[in-house]
Amino acid sequence: MKHSTIIDIAKKLRISPSTVSRALNDHPDIKKETKELVRKVAQELHYTPNPIAISLQSNRTTTIGVIVPEIKHDFFASAISGIEEVAYQSGYTIILCQSNESVDREVVNTNVLMQHRVAGIIASISQNTLKWNHFQDVIKRKIPLVFFDRVIEDAAVSSVVIDDYRSAFDAVSYLIGKGYKKIAHFSGPSKLGICIKRRDGYIDAMKQHHYPIPDNFICYGGLHEQDGYSAMDALIQQKTLPDAIFAINDPVAIGAFQRIREAGYRIPKDIAIMGFSNNKITNLMEPPLTTVDQPSFEMGRSAARILVQTIEEGLTEPCHLVLNTKLIIRGST
Incomplete structure (x- = not known):
């Protein structure tokens, strides 16, 4: 029509x-x-x-661009809801893009949003984003930019994060306090910032209690269920079972959980397991999954508030907000 x-x-x-x-x-x-x-x-x-025609005339839009790694992940779906709530209340609409964990697609998304003359961009980077020339272009064009969760550490822009290191350190310390000594860590991509910080928190908690970390107890991989399943399968095949697992996120924990059950081991009697994010499904598992609650909805809302304030008040100093996490103790530990 x-x-x-x-x-x-x-x-x-x-x-x-x-x-x-x-x-x-x-x-x-x-x-x-x-x-x-x-x-x-x-x-x-x-x-x-026509909003594009109006933006050309006024040199201003009421559209916010949002880039996330994937929409199917509970964490990002919840964060998007938080962003949309603040955007709606402030008179903005959003254009939503997903990188599908591909930096090439992330670059395309960023360029498309700039072509649409968005008022600002909220982004969480892909798992393989190392170079960030596309975001430098956004900054050079003076388009307000806010990162959340996964950020570019060297970029002088606003961000909303959690303390990934401290959250991981406290989570592993809890496992140690429960009597677990042989704790494995199923990490994500080795160069992704949140994975580095959570891995370091795990390592330092183990070192503080003088517990050794065998080389095969830190398993690098992706961020999905299949990655957790494969990491757990590798440990089973090597016959070097841990007594507990700290996973980089809930999907990885769920994949490991499945392989443990298939192998006939009991959770938590034989192997305890802990996730990270507090996805909705984790409370429906049997036993329910112990996890770290990451305030995804509030993270999205906070990022949107900072962006709207930057757009409307012309803020130039970056704002860095660190939100609190909470350990959710359930039956898997």
Whole structure:
């Protein structure tokens, strides 16, 4: 279906497009009768303003771009809800893009958002983003940018994160306090910032209690269920079983959980397991999964608030917000 334009309204009324535009924008030079007639015809033709055309004229949009690694992950779905809530309350709409954990697609997403002249961008980087020229382009164009969860550490822009190191350190310390000594860590990509910090928290907690970490007890991989399943399978095949596992996130923990059960081991009597994120499904497992609650909804809301404030008040100093996490103790430990 063809969208009606200002030209269509002008043709029907036999007036100039510029007169139609000024009438729709309530220009004082246009008579009241003309304004009413233009609005009546616009309604009959189901005319809606073109936001891109408006942005070209005003050099400002009310659209916020959002880039996340994936929408299917509970964490990001919840964060998006938080972003959308604040955007709606502030009079903004969002364009949502997902990188599917691909830096190449992330670059395309970023370029598309710049082409759409968005008012600002909220982003969480992909698991293989190492170079960030595309985000440097955003900064050079003075488009407000806020990172959340997964951030570019060297970028002088605002961010909303948790203390990944401390959260991991406290989680592993809890396992040690429960009597577990042979604790394995199923990590994610070795160069992703959140994975590095959670791994370091795990290592330091083990070192503090003088517990050895065998080489095969830190398993690098991806961030999905299959990665946890494969890591657990490798330990089973090597016949070097830990008595507990600290997983980088809940999907990895769920994959490991499945392989443990398939192998006939009992959770937590034979092997305890802990996740990270507090996805909704973790409370429905049997036994329910102990995890670290990451405030994803509030993270999204906070990132959106900072972005809107930056857009509307012209803030130039980056704002760095660190949100608290909470250990959710359940039956898997």
